[in-house]
Amino acid sequence: MSVLKPEINSQDHIQGDDSASIAIVEFGDYQCPYCGDAYPIMKEIEETFGHQIRFVFRHFPLTNAHEFAFPAAIAAEAAGLQGKFWEMHDALYENQYRLDGELFDELAETIGLDLEQFQKDSASEDIKTIIEDNFNSGMRSGVNGTPSFYVNGTKFEGGATDLYQMLKESTE
Amino acid sequence: MLEKGAIAPDFELNATPDQKIKLKDFKGKNVILAFYPADWSPVCSDQMALYNEMLKYFSKYDAQIFGVSVDSVWCHLAFEENRKLHFPLLADFEPKGAVSKAYGVYDDEVGESKRALFVIDKEGKIAWSYLSPVAVNPGADGILDALEELSKK
Numbered sequence A: 001m002s003v004l005k006p007e008i009n010s011q012d013h014i015q016g017d018d019s020a021s022i023a024i025v026e027f028g029d030y031q032c033p034y035c036g037d038a039y040p041i042m043k044e045i046e047e048t049f050g051h052q053i054r055f056v057f058r059h060f061p062l063t064n065a066h067e068f069a070f071p072a073a074i075a076a077e078a079a080g081l082q083g084k085f086w087e088m089h090d091a092l093y094e095n096q097y098r099l100d101g102e103l104f105d106e107l108a109e110t111i112g113l114d115l116e117q118f119q120k121d122s123a124s125e126d127i128k129t130i131i132e133d134n135f136n137s138g139m140r141s142g143v144n145g146t147p148s149f150y151v152n153g154t155k156f157e158g159g160a161t162d163l164y165q166m167l168k169e170s171t172e
Numbered sequence B: 001m002l003e004k005g006a007i008a009p010d011f012e013l014n015a016t017p018d019q020k021i022k023l024k025d026f027k028g029k030n031v032i033l034a035f036y037p038a039d040w041s042p043v044c045s046d047q048m049a050l051y052n053e054m055l056k057y058f059s060k061y062d063a064q065i066f067g068v069s070v071d072s073v074w075c076h077l078a079f080e081e082n083r084k085l086h087f088p089l090l091a092d093f094e095p096k097g098a099v100s101k102a103y104g105v106y107d108d109e110v111g112e113s114k115r116a117l118f119v120i121d122k123e124g125k126i127a128w129s130y131l132s133p134v135a136v137n138p139g140a141d142g143i144l145d146a147l148e149e150l151s152k153k
Helices: A033-052 A069-081 A087-096 A103-110 A115-122 A125-140 A160-170 B045-050 B055-060 B071-083 B098-102 B141-152
Strands: A015-016 A021-029 A053-059 A148-151 A155-158 B010-014 B019-022 B032-033 B063-069 B089-091 B116-121 B126-132
Touching: A015 A033, A021 A033, A021 A103, A033 A053, A033 A087, A033 B010, A053 A069, A053 A125, A069 A087, A069 A103, A069 A115, A069 A125, A087 A103, A103 B098, A115 A125, A125 B141, A148 A160, A155 A160, A155 B055, A155 B116, B010 B071, B032 B045, B045 B055, B045 B063, B045 B071, B055 B141, B116 B141, B126 B141
Parallel strands: A021 A053, B032 B063, B063 B089
Antiparallel strands: A015 A053, A021 A148, A148 A155, B010 B019, B010 B089, B032 B116, B116 B126
């Protein structure tokens, strides 16, 4: 049984209450179509289960398969430096169908980032290190494709729909 | 299936139509063998595509990875090109499945390799092995744990 390594910590992007009883970690890639399909379901999970859920996203860009996956992860992290990681995260998935190298600045403006700062941060080595640390965490946790989900620290064998179903059954 | 401590059986398999890979040439390096049933499984959760993303992490542990299946070199070439793979896939093609059999990971009924992982140390001994259910991509956590263990020696 694969276990999340390291556990959820202060480096993570976290949505939801600290007191939530269910912590979900997704390892995802912004260009992966299956992650794109999972995105609205994750939103639905967060809405349906509200305070019971804490949601964490870690980057697992498949850079050979998806040329914009790594740059997209950089965009999300750079937005995070301006306190808007989740706004960029959502914008990337909502615009996945037209993902390309031009899109990031446009989204940065749409969500109201300081563009100059965003571009500067996007070029920083620190951000690359964060994404590589996330990828490393995925490898060590047994990620075997994207998206991969962990529920309370243990790998969940299934997709977002299975996750929704499981949560529904376990919270009934 | 061969287990930890066994001597890894030597082999000579084609990686391309005119390049053969001999296991014994890799003495002094750690070797990862990833036996898998067939090329062309679905994209985002494909085991070989996943390892392709991890090559620099494997090389940190001085390890070379090889994929092994009974597909022919031409099939492997097309698959490698399509998925932009940057490590060799070996054709356990003639006699069919001989190397898979030597490692104890050949499925006679379907005529394919099972989904199995071996980490071989620098002296050519098996340091870790794992048999995965055919439908489950085992990821890389076991490989990395084994390599980390070897690096401590």
